[in-house]
Amino acid sequence: MSYRIFATCDIGQEALDRLRQRSWQLEVYGEIEPPPKALVLEKLRSGIDALITTLRDPIDAEVFATGSSAGLKIVAQDAVGFDNIDRAAANEHKIPFSNTAEVLTDATAEFAFFMMGAVARKLWPSEQAVREGTWSTWHPYHPWLGDEVTGKTLAVIGMGRIGKSLINKAIGFDMDILCHDPGYESHSFVAAIRWLMEVRHGERLASRKQSIEFASLEDCLRKADFVSLHVNLTRPGESEEPTYHLMDERRLRMMKPTAYLLNTSRGAVVDEAALAKALHEGWIAGAALDVFETEPLPATSPLRDERLKLKIRLFNHFASAARATRLSPDPNVGMAGRCVQAVIDVLEERYEGDPRKMPFVVNKEAF
Amino acid sequence: MSYRIFATCDIGQEALDRLRQRSWQLEVYGEIEPPPKALVLEKLRSGIDALITTLRDPIDAEVFATGSSAGLKIVAQDAVGFDNIDRAAANEHKIPFSNTAEVLTDATAEFAFFMMGAVARKLWPSEQAVREGTWSTWHPYHPWLGDEVTGKTLAVIGMGRIGKSLINKAIGFDMDILCHDPGYESHSFVAAIRWLMEVRHGERLASRKQSIEFASLEDCLRKADFVSLHVNLTRPGESEEPTYHLMDERRLRMMKPTAYLLNTSRGAVVDEAALAKALHEGWIAGAALDVFETEPLPATSPLRDERLKLKIRLFNHFASAARATRLSPDPNVGMAGRCVQAVIDVLEERYEGDPRKMPFVVNKEAF
Numbered sequence: 001m002s003y004r005i006f007a008t009c010d011i012g013q014e015a016l017d018r019l020r021q022r023s024w025q026l027e028v029y030g031e032i033e034p035p036p037k038a039l040v041l042e043k044l045r046s047g048i049d050a051l052i053t054t055l056r057d058p059i060d061a062e063v064f065a066t067g068s069s070a071g072l073k074i075v076a077q078d079a080v081g082f083d084n085i086d087r088a089a090a091n092e093h094k095i096p097f098s099n100t101a102e103v104l105t106d107a108t109a110e111f112a113f114f115m116m117g118a119v120a121r122k123l124w125p126s127e128q129a130v131r132e133g134t135w136s137t138w139h140p141y142h143p144w145l146g147d148e149v150t151g152k153t154l155a156v157i158g159m160g161r162i163g164k165s166l167i168n169k170a171i172g173f174d175m176d177i178l179c180h181d182p183g184y185e186s187h188s189f190v191a192a193i194r195w196l197m198e199v200r201h202g203e204r205l206a207s208r209k210q211s212i213e214f215a216s217l218e219d220c221l222r223k224a225d226f227v228s229l230h231v232n233l234t235r236p237g238e239s240e241e242p243t244y245h246l247m248d249e250r251r252l253r254m255m256k257p258t259a260y261l262l263n264t265s266r267g268a269v270v271d272e273a274a275l276a277k278a279l280h281e282g283w284i285a286g287a288a289l290d291v292f293e294t295e296p297l298p299a300t301s302p303l304r305d306e307r308l309k310l311k312i313r314l315f316n317h318f319a320s321a322a323r324a325t326r327l328s329p330d331p332n333v334g335m336a337g338r339c340v341q342a343v344i345d346v347l348e349e350r351y352e353g354d355p356r357k358m359p360f361v362v363n364k365e366a367f
Numbered sequence: 368m369s370y371r372i373f374a375t376c377d378i379g380q381e382a383l384d385r386l387r388q389r390s391w392q393l394e395v396y397g398e399i400e401p402p403p404k405a406l407v408l409e410k411l412r413s414g415i416d417a418l419i420t421t422l423r424d425p426i427d428a429e430v431f432a433t434g435s436s437a438g439l440k441i442v443a444q445d446a447v448g449f450d451n452i453d454r455a456a457a458n459e460h461k462i463p464f465s466n467t468a469e470v471l472t473d474a475t476a477e478f479a480f481f482m483m484g485a486v487a488r489k490l491w492p493s494e495q496a497v498r499e500g501t502w503s504t505w506h507p508y509h510p511w512l513g514d515e516v517t518g519k520t521l522a523v524i525g526m527g528r529i530g531k532s533l534i535n536k537a538i539g540f541d542m543d544i545l546c547h548d549p550g551y552e553s554h555s556f557v558a559a560i561r562w563l564m565e566v567r568h569g570e571r572l573a574s575r576k577q578s579i580e581f582a583s584l585e586d587c588l589r590k591a592d593f594v595s596l597h598v599n600l601t602r603p604g605e606s607e608e609p610t611y612h613l614m615d616e617r618r619l620r621m622m623k624p625t626a627y628l629l630n631t632s633r634g635a636v637v638d639e640a641a642l643a644k645a646l647h648e649g650w651i652a653g654a655a656l657d658v659f660e661t662e663p664l665p666a667t668s669p670l671r672d673e674r675l676k677l678k679i680r681l682f683n684h685f686a687s688a689a690r691a692t693r694l695s696p697d698p699n700v701g702m703a704g705r706c707v708q709a710v711i712d713v714l715e716e717r718y719e720g721d722p723r724k725m726p727f728v729v730n731k732e733a734f
Contacts, residue, residue: 011507032509055505078507106517110540114484114516121478123485124494126685131671135663135683138422140378140445140693140703142399148689149481150473150536168572169517172536173477192570199566203559205535296502304498315493316502322488322515326507336507 003347006043007052008035011078012327015336019343041066048072050343055079059097061089068093074346078339080104080320081266082362091366096355098342099362100335102161103328104320109165111319112228112264115288116154119260119313120226121146144310147225147258147285150174151207155224157181157217157246158231158265164189166228167212171196177212178220182241185214221254226262233266249274253283260286264319267292276302279311288313331360370714373410374419375402378445379694382703386710408433415439417710422446426464428456435460441713445706447471447687448633449729458733463722465709466729467702469528471687476532478686479595479631482655483521486627486680487593488513511677514592514625514652517541518574522591524548524584524613525598525632531556533595534579538563544579545587549608552581588621593629600633616641620650627653631686634659643669646678655680698727 004025007016019026027043029035034056044051044066050073053059059075064086067075075097077085082099090097118124122144129135129143151174156163159181167177171193179190193212200206221227235244247261247270255261261284263270272293278284289303295317297303303312320326320335328334331341342360344350351357356364371392374383386393394410396402401423411418411433417440420426426442431453434442442464444452449466457464485491489511496502496510518541523530526548534544538560546557560579567573588594602611614628614637622628628651630637639660645651656670662684664670670679687693687702695701698708709727711717718724723731 009507032506033504054507079505106541107515110484110515110517111488114481114488114490117477117481118485118490121481121689122685123481123490123680123682126682126688127491127680129683130664130681133663133666137400138446138662138684139399140376140421141688145688145690145693146685148474148477148691150477169539172539174473192572195570196563196566196572199563203562205559205563295505296500297497299500313490313494314497315490316496317505318489318493318513321493321508321512323512324515326512 001347003049004047005050005052005343006040006048008040008057009052009054009078011052011054011339012329012334012336014327015329015334015340018329018337018340022344024347037063044072045070049347050074050076052076052078052339052343053084055081055084057084059085061086061092064089064093064095068095074098074343076339076342076360078335087363090363094366096346096358096361096367097363098339098358098360100338100360103331103333103335103338104325105161105165107322107325108264108319109162109169111290111315111322112162112166112230112262113169115262115264115290115313115315116226116228116260117149119262119286119288119311120149122310124313125310147260149226152176152225153178153223155180155215155220155227157220157227157229159184159186159189160230162264163228163230166230167193171200171210174206174208174210176210178215178224179212180215180217180220182217190214217251218254221251222256224259225256226260227255228262229265229269231265231269233268235268243269245269245271245274247271247275249277252278255284257282258285260284260288262288264290267295272301272303276305276308279308280305286311286313288315290315290319291317368714370416371414372417372419372710373407373415375407375424376419376421376445378419378421378706379696379701379703381694382696382701382707385696385704385707389711391714404430411439412437416714417441417443419443419445419706419710420451422448422451424451426452428453428459431456431460431462435462441465441710443706443709443727445702447702454730457730461733463713463725463728463734464730465706465725465727467705467727470698470700470702470705471692472528472532474689474692475631475686476529476536478657478682478689479529479533479597479629480536482629482631482657482680482682483593483595483627484516486629486653486655486678487516489677491680492677514627516593519543519592520545520590522547522582522587522594524587524594524596526551526553526556527597529631530595530597533597534560538567538577541573541575541577543577545582545591546579547582547584547587549584557581584618585621588618589623591626592623593627594622595629596632596636598632598636600635602635610636612636612638612641614638614642616644619645622651624649625652627651627655629655631657634662639668639670643672643675646675647672653678653680655682657682657686658684
């Protein structure tokens with residue numbers, strides 16, 4: 001059986017070759033910017049079987065309605081998030097859509113860790129001093145110092161895969177861990193980390209016995225030197241404890257004046273206006289952000305204020321942007337591989353053709 | 368007994384207060400730039416008992432001769448390195464000099480680790496894209512991707528305190544370790560790390576069993592994804608295996624084209640002209656440097672080439688520049704504390720007044 005697939009983006013040639021090898025007809029929109037919606041609708045009307053999408057494509061009710069009437073069998077999103085996909089419309093038309101969760105766990109957790117180092121140890125101003133020629137003589141504290149990461153207390157808010165991976169990575173830095181998750185407390189994971197901490201201390205690989213404890217959000221904020229956010233974004237009405245503006249003025253004021261905030265989750269979890277105020281007024285020492293309420297970060301954002309340059313690091317939603325994580329054709333390694341596998345699962349009717357059994361389908365409730 | 372002390376630099380008020388509390392007379396040269404040598408000589412002639420120095424002060428034979436004839440009892444250097452101090456002259460006049468080794472182990476090792484993340488995960492160009500407004504839409508690999516650190520192989524060249532600390536920190540990132548030290552192989556340390564790796568695997572904190580092995584320098588270079596240098600600088604004639612230009616063209620060519628070089632040791636361990644060539648021609652993927660053959664890095668350095676900006680990170684000899692590491696008055700925590708303690712040890716004739724027994728004195732051979 002030959003199928004026709006339209007990809008709104010080149011998600012990675014090696015992964016896409018897995019579709020071509022099946023003698024399926026694959027058309028890839030090769031531009032950096034997303035295709036106009038009219039083109040996507042035209043492809044749908046022409047009867048494509050699968051649509052490969054990214055975060056930049058609005059996959060709304062019209063897309064699903066058009067696809068449904070022309071035989072569309074799957075929307076495969078090359079991302080974990082799917083804010084751009086109208087889930088209700090997908091369900092109404094019983095069209096499965098997939099995402100690429102899990103494969104970017106390590107890439108995102110390590111990026112959060114490196115963001116922590118970058119903001120605390122002042123890597124950006126340090127390189128700027130070299131490049132702009134303001135590096136003069138050696139001096140104990142001029143023009144500024146960074147703050148140590150080793151031996152500090154890290155609070156992880158949200159104990160999903162990425163939160164746990166971050167904790168795992170932080171152990172070698174003699175850090176104490178506070179963890180908070182309003183939903184699920186993984187006591188077996190914490191027990192394993194605690195055992196590892198005991199071994200490190202027993203083997204003299206740590207100068208003192210480290211600790212890991214569950215704590216309330218307030219205790220995490222009050223006690224930690226670094227607070228890293230790993231929650232889903234839920235807006236008021238979507239959850240009993242919505243995470244929209246979780247870090248608002250009240251909670252930012254709970255943090256220590258020497259503490260740093262890290263966000264690799266979703267931009268709107270942080271109230272950016274409150275954060276800018278917190279940095280200007282010294283409620284906290286600094287912040288590193290990979291996600292923003294509006295992306296790309298607007299030119300008018302208060303976070304860009306020149307006076308905050310020493311205190312804030314800004315990245316371009318880049319935490320998963322590592323080579324194997326993005327491009328590997330292996331569905332256990334790369335987003336592209338996982339995206340393509342979802343297409344194969346549906347078109348080859350794997351898992352008895354039951355979307356509920358397919359590992360990468362998101363809207364299982366529709367079937 | 369009241370003593371007089373001259374500090375060429377404000378090394379940290381809290382630490383210096385430990386001298387003032389003894390009712391000793393302390394004069395601090397408060398400028399960022401070092402004092403003119405004539406001023407230092409004038410202070411010596413006036414009969415100061417202790418001279419506190421930094422890397423920016425040339426402490427040569429004239430300084431020691433002048434000090435010796437006027438009662439100078441110690442030169443306390445607020446740094447680990449002492450290239451600026453004429454050891455032979457110190458010994459001739461039997462004046463002890465001290466440094467601040469050990470306290471910056473964790474700060475330097477964590478900085479090396481964050482440098483690795485910064486260059487591999489492209490933190491600098493990522494922030495530059497945000498700040499310069501070139502961040503446009505989301506795309507799987509445009510304009511570039513970083514490389515994962517988690518799960519890769521790290522080679523540590525030089526297994527002193529900092530090298531070992533770096534290995535310890537890398538364990539949580541599922542890294543395999545190759546280590547090389549031409550002098551001393553710490554098998555007990557490697558055994559402890561190996562046990563930790565077993566525990567991580569047994570507790571499912573690592574996806575696979577990690578490894579740590581001693582290897583030849585050549586094997587380290589050929590196999591590693593990241594090569595981090597932690598050796599002393601020895602020039603030809605100073606050692607049987609001098610480390611001057613250890614990373615020359617021949618050895619850079621041994622590295623994998625996907626590998627990164629990290630240097631937080633001494634600049635001249637790397638042949639910078641060869642490194643620039645290696646980066647231009649793609650023998651290696653990138654480099655992150657905190658130290659240079661000439662510091663501050665000259666404006667004409669080939670490492671500044673705009674075409675290398677994605678591949679090279681440049682820092683201002685900043686690895687120890689963390690607050691507690693530099694300024695803590697505690698000799699077990701801060702360089703300032705350790706520097707001041709060396710002055711106290713000598714002036715209060717601690718350790719039976721025997722410089723050979725004083726922990727921070729470098730030139731013990733003179734006594």
